[in-house]
Amino acid sequence: MTEFEQRWKVTMARAAELPKTPIPDLPPYFAARVLARSREMKSDVWMDLLASLGLRALGVAGCICVLSGSLALAQMYEFRMDRPIIEQSFTRELPWP
Amino acid sequence: MQDAFDVQACISAFLSGDASKAASLISHLHPLVRKLVRNHLPRRESEEDLIQEVFIKIFQRMDSYEARPGTPFEHWVSRLTVRTCLDALRAERARPEVRFSDLSEGETVWIEFLMSRQPEAPAHQAADAKAIVTLLLSQLSPPDRLVITLLDLEQRSTQEISQMTGWTRAMVKMRAMRARAKLRNTARRLMKNEFTES
Numbered sequence: 001m002t003e004f005e006q007r008w009k010v011t012m013a014r015a016a017e018l019p020k021t022p023i024p025d026l027p028p029y030f031a032a033r034v035l036a037r038s039r040e041m042k043s044d045v046w047m048d049l050l051a052s053l054g055l056r057a058l059g060v061a062g063c064i065c066v067l068s069g070s071l072a073l074a075q076m077y078e079f080r081m082d083r084p085i086i087e088q089s090f091t092r093e094l095p096w097p
Numbered sequence: 098m099q100d101a102f103d104v105q106a107c108i109s110a111f112l113s114g115d116a117s118k119a120a121s122l123i124s125h126l127h128p129l130v131r132k133l134v135r136n137h138l139p140r141r142e143s144e145e146d147l148i149q150e151v152f153i154k155i156f157q158r159m160d161s162y163e164a165r166p167g168t169p170f171e172h173w174v175s176r177l178t179v180r181t182c183l184d185a186l187r188a189e190r191a192r193p194e195v196r197f198s199d200l201s202e203g204e205t206v207w208i209e210f211l212m213s214r215q216p217e218a219p220a221h222q223a224a225d226a227k228a229i230v231t232l233l234l235s236q237l238s239p240p241d242r243l244v245i246t247l248l249d250l251e252q253r254s255t256q257e258i259s260q261m262t263g264w265t266r267a268m269v270k271m272r273a274m275r276a277r278a279k280l281r282n283t284a285r286r287l288m289k290n291e292f293t294e295s
Contacts, residue, residue, distance in 0.1 A: 004281040007211050010218045012249045014226035021135075023128050027145070031120035034149060038156035 104170045112160060123152060129171055130178050136246050137182035139189040140235065147185055151178045172260065179243065179261045186239035193235055197287050204229045211284050236283045241276035248273050 102125050111118040127148075134147050154177055162173055200208065203225030209215045211229070219225070230250070234242050247253045247261070248269075255266045264272070 002277075002281075003213055004211065004284075005277050007213070007218075008277060008280065009249065011207060011211060011226050011230055014218060014223050015230045016250060018223040018227050023131050026123065026127055030149070030152075031123045034123065034152040035116060035119050035156060037149075038153045041153065041157070 105164060108159065108162070108164075108170065119156065122155075126152075126155070126171070126174055129174060133175060133178045134182060136251060137179065137186065137243060139182075139185050140193065141189060142185050147182065150185075151181050154181060176261050176263075179247075183239055183243055183262075186242065189239075193232075195232055195236060195283070195287060200232075200287075201225065201228070204232070208284055208287055211281075212288050214288075233280050233283055237276055237279055241272060241279060244269060244272045245276045245280070 102121075104122075104125065107118045107122050107125075111122065130148055130151050131144070134144055134151065138144055138147060155174060158177070162170070164170070197205075197208075203219070203222050206215060206219045206222070207225050207229040210218055234245060237245065243262070244258060247258045248255070253261075255269045258264070258269045259266045262269070
């Protein structure tokens with residue numbers, strides 16, 4: 001552990017000594033409000049996922065698309081090796097079984 | 098002696114249509130949720146709003162919760178709360194600009210202590226220590242801030258953090274190490290500001 005990390009721990013420990021603010025009561029009708037809102041807002045897993053991943057997910061998806069596109073293009077224009085001439089001549093001369 | 102609250106029975110009753118159990122569940126979970134939200138609250142977000150958002154998510158996803166032996170419902174709630182806070186922290190794009198001249202006298206003493214300019218930790222200045230910790234944490238990225246708060250402030254184990262965040266233990270350790278290095282750099286930058294400002 002570095003000196004900074006030791007000193008950071010001391011600072012954090014001192015910060016934790018601060019008396020905790022008491023937990024206030026919930027506002028009236030909080031449960032009713034939460035229930036009503038949870039029913040009206042349908043949980044959309046995909047939207048939550050997008051929100052949590054954010055733009056990074058779009059960036060990564062874009063990179064993957066570009067990468068796979070360039071790989072597909074590279075394969076399309078790949079130099080295709082023909083059979084060697086000698087092999088071609090042998091195969092022509094071989095008797096048909 | 099107060100009877101232990103039966104969470105499972107309450108969840109089952111709620112899922113079978115007894116909406117009145119929602120209030121009991123909220124009262125039971127409120128201290129846990131508030132404590133987590135307080136520790137991971139973005140600067141401009143209201144504590145009450147974020148707590149409400151957490152509870153809305155809890156009730157929306159209640160039917161997807163599966164009770165497992167040895168894993169209490171509170172673990173599931175903690176995980177959901179931490180994720181909601183992380184999303185809220187991510188949504189907060191701008192980080193406050195920190196200048197040495199903005200620090201109070203007590204905060205200056207703590208930053209000097211952190212940068213080894215003071216041999217001993219200042220005595221009886223918990224509020225200033227808290228202020229400087231909050232200030233430095235606000236300069237970190239949301240995941241770094243989350244991991245340092247959970248590890249150093251809430252004193253949670255890497256195993257617990259791993260369960261709460263879904264990151265591996267190795268990832269938690271690595272992130273904490275990098276986050277502390279960033280904290281040191283931020284503190285160093287603040288000290289450099291002192292010279293350029295004076």
